[in-house]
Amino acid sequence: xxQPDVVKFSCYxxxxxxxxxxxxxxxxxxxxxxxxxxTVPAVSQFDEKVEELVVQRKFTDEELDLIRQEGAGAYExxxxxxxxxxxxxxxxxxxxxxxxxxxxxxxxxxxxRQVIYDREVVNHGPFIKFVNAxxxxxxxxxxxxxxxxxxxxxxxxxxxxLSQIITFSNQVGVVILRLRKFHDSIYEQPLPxxxxxxxxxxxxxxxxxxxxxxxxxxxxxxxxLSVRKRNDGSWKAxxxxxxxxxxxxxxxxxxxxxEPEPDLFQD
Amino acid sequence: xxxxxxxxxxTQHPVQSWSVGSxxxxxxxxxxxxxxxxxxATISCPYCGADYFTPKKVGKFWLFEHLGGGGGGAVYKAYxxxxxxxxxxxxxxxxxxxxxxxxSLEEEAQIMERxxxxxxxxxxxxxxxxxxxxxxxxxxxxxxxxxxxxKRLGKLSEPEMLLIILRLLAAETHIYNRGFLYxxxxxxxxxxxxxxxxxxxxxxxxxxxxxxxxxxxELIAGTPMxxxxxxxxxxxxxVSSEIYSLGMLFYNGVTGQNFFTNRELEAMAARDTLPxxxxxxxxxxxxxxxxxxxxxxxxxxxxxKRYQTFIEVERDVVRLLWVRAKRAHLGKLLLPxxxxxxx
Numbered sequence: 001x002x003q004p005d006v007v008k009f010s011c012y013x014x015x016x017x018x019x020x021x022x023x024x025x026x027x028x029x030x031x032x033x034x035x036x037x038x039t040v041p042a043v044s045q046f047d048e049k050v051e052e053l054v055v056q057r058k059f060t061d062e063e064l065d066l067i068r069q070e071g072a073g074a075y076e077x078x079x080x081x082x083x084x085x086x087x088x089x090x091x092x093x094x095x096x097x098x099x100x101x102x103x104x105x106x107x108x109x110x111x112x113r114q115v116i117y118d119r120e121v122v123n124h125g126p127f128i129k130f131v132n133a134x135x136x137x138x139x140x141x142x143x144x145x146x147x148x149x150x151x152x153x154x155x156x157x158x159x160x161x162l163s164q165i166i167t168f169s170n171q172v173g174v175v176i177l178r179l180r181k182f183h184d185s186i187y188e189q190p191l192p193x194x195x196x197x198x199x200x201x202x203x204x205x206x207x208x209x210x211x212x213x214x215x216x217x218x219x220x221x222x223x224x225l226s227v228r229k230r231n232d233g234s235w236k237a238x239x240x241x242x243x244x245x246x247x248x249x250x251x252x253x254x255x256x257x258x259e260p261e262p263d264l265f266q267d
Numbered sequence: 268x269x270x271x272x273x274x275x276x277x278t279q280h281p282v283q284s285w286s287v288g289s290x291x292x293x294x295x296x297x298x299x300x301x302x303x304x305x306x307x308a309t310i311s312c313p314y315c316g317a318d319y320f321t322p323k324k325v326g327k328f329w330l331f332e333h334l335g336g337g338g339g340g341a342v343y344k345a346y347x348x349x350x351x352x353x354x355x356x357x358x359x360x361x362x363x364x365x366x367x368x369x370x371s372l373e374e375e376a377q378i379m380e381r382x383x384x385x386x387x388x389x390x391x392x393x394x395x396x397x398x399x400x401x402x403x404x405x406x407x408x409x410x411x412x413x414x415x416x417x418k419r420l421g422k423l424s425e426p427e428m429l430l431i432i433l434r435l436l437a438a439e440t441h442i443y444n445r446g447f448l449y450x451x452x453x454x455x456x457x458x459x460x461x462x463x464x465x466x467x468x469x470x471x472x473x474x475x476x477x478x479x480x481x482x483x484x485e486l487i488a489g490t491p492m493x494x495x496x497x498x499x500x501x502x503x504x505x506v507s508s509e510i511y512s513l514g515m516l517f518y519n520g521v522t523g524q525n526f527f528t529n530r531e532l533e534a535m536a537a538r539d540t541l542p543x544x545x546x547x548x549x550x551x552x553x554x555x556x557x558x559x560x561x562x563x564x565x566x567x568x569x570x571x572k573r574y575q576t577f578i579e580v581e582r583d584v585v586r587l588l589w590v591r592a593k594r595a596h597l598g599k600l601l602l603p604x605x606x607x608x609x610x
């Protein structure tokens with residue numbers, strides 16, 4: 001079936017078949033497969049059996065404004081329009097990478113030193129409280145992170161809605177900032193040098209880097225999907241898991257914390 | 268004899284004596300030649316009569332302790348000839364194995380190679396053939412098989428089970444992202460290291476994602492208690508099928524019982540039982556309601572009604588743990604097992 005309002009042509013670089021609406025004739029677009037810039041021809045190069053429908057996505061001024069706030073790099077890529085079905089993946093990847101950078105600075109800060117507790121431990125109470133509170137805090141963060149990425153990511157990535165994508169990345173950004181705060185607080189709190197504190201501290205220090213690496217893997221996967229040749233089913237070809245493998249070991253050492261002293265000031 | 272000589276002999280690593288064709292009897296500490304004895308068999312020392320399991324060399328590994336054996340070969344604990352401080356697990360096939368069995372072992376070895384380097388699976392190190400014997404060498408995980416631990420303790424504690432599920436989810440996710448579906452999730456394939464937690468091993472019926480989705484693939488393998496109903500009906504398997512098996516394992520861990528009785532399994536195979544009858548609420552008695560809710564959603568008969576991705580399960584399991592961590596405020600989520608000592 002021929003559609004009068006589209007032109008069909010192929011990329012001179014990779015011979016990917018492309019369709020574009022007639023209103024885009026003369027404009028230059030990016031080949032969805034190899035990224036070469038091609039000018040949309042006025043006449044179709046062939047008529048039938050086009051492999052894939054690729055429609056150029058135009059952005060409104062309001063949408064472009066939203067992207068502009070995200071920085072020059074993202075804006076440049078979108079000003080000429082993007083190819084539908086793919087642009088969301090690249091945008092989510094870009095935005096998440098940007099939101100990750102505060103955590104990245106914290107995680108990759110190798111010069112950081114642990115504050116050391118150098119006195120004799122008289123009362124274990126505050127330390128036990130700290131370790132338990134931090135574990136609870138991390139579970140809360142992990143729950144929020146998995147909740148966003150399990151429920152929301154799927155939804156926003158297939159909806160053609162730019163402001164929703166930005167809202168989503170902001171929500172993830174909030175969780176990432178909390179994760180950074182958590183990571184920094186582990187370094188700032190001095191803990192006794194006796195077993196099991198150093199072990200527990202070491203494991204807690206590995207949690208934020210683990211989450212950072214896992215989110216980074218997701219963004220890399222999204223970026224690859226955004227340049228793939230065809231939309232083969234769903235992006236569920238990838239699975240995610242964020243819980244650190246060392247959680248079990250953490251609880252193993254936690255069992256050997258000393259019993260807290262009874263609080264004399266409580267009734 | 269000087270005490271120095273005797274001391275050095277006792278501290279000698281067994282591999283040192285095996286490599287010169289003898290062993291040091293643990294009973295009377297005399298050297299005995301291995302020459303005439305059969306390999307991988309329990310013999311008695313000619314001097315004192317103590318039992319000794321004779322080692323066998325396969326490739327660069329010295330096999331010295333029987334760990335278990337499945338349909339696809341026997342597994343032995345082993346030392347490497349040069350790095351004797353670490354133990355390994357080596358799976359070997361008898362030299363007379365059929366070509367099909369050898370082929371499947373090679374396939375498993377190749378899959379394990381692709382899956383290598385994850386904290387929650389037993390990673391393979393080498394595989395090959397040595398004097399007609401095909402073997403895979405992998406990390407030795409020191410611990411207890413999950414089904415044996417459940418049998419010993421009756422059931423596992425709820426928080427421990429949640430931590431096990433999280434590690435298994437991480438392993439399953441890793442396997443999926445490398446392009447495979449595990450398809451054999453059951454307590455018998457999980458080793459619990461007291462410190463590090465659950466490890467997954469035995470990749471014997473692991474296949475690629477595409478093969479799993481292709482219903483006409485091959486004969487039905489696995490354990491009926493744990494494999495998903497779609498393996499019988501031939502609808503093709505995907506992530507939700509793995510989640511079903513994981514849910515069955517979850518149920519088994521927190522109750523100590525199998526979800527289905529043998530009679531129910533037979534009825535299911537004959538397809539004359541209504542799904543509604545099989546999911547009656549009585550089975551969830553004794554499990555915390557929020558945990559029961561997650562398990563129920565994992566083991567729905569209809570794949571579309573289950574969780575669809577691993578991260579959805581992870582989210583709910585993390586939530587369960589979070590709630591319990593809050594409740595245990597200043598307390599301990601896991602209590603030491605009786606007899607556990609400080610490391």
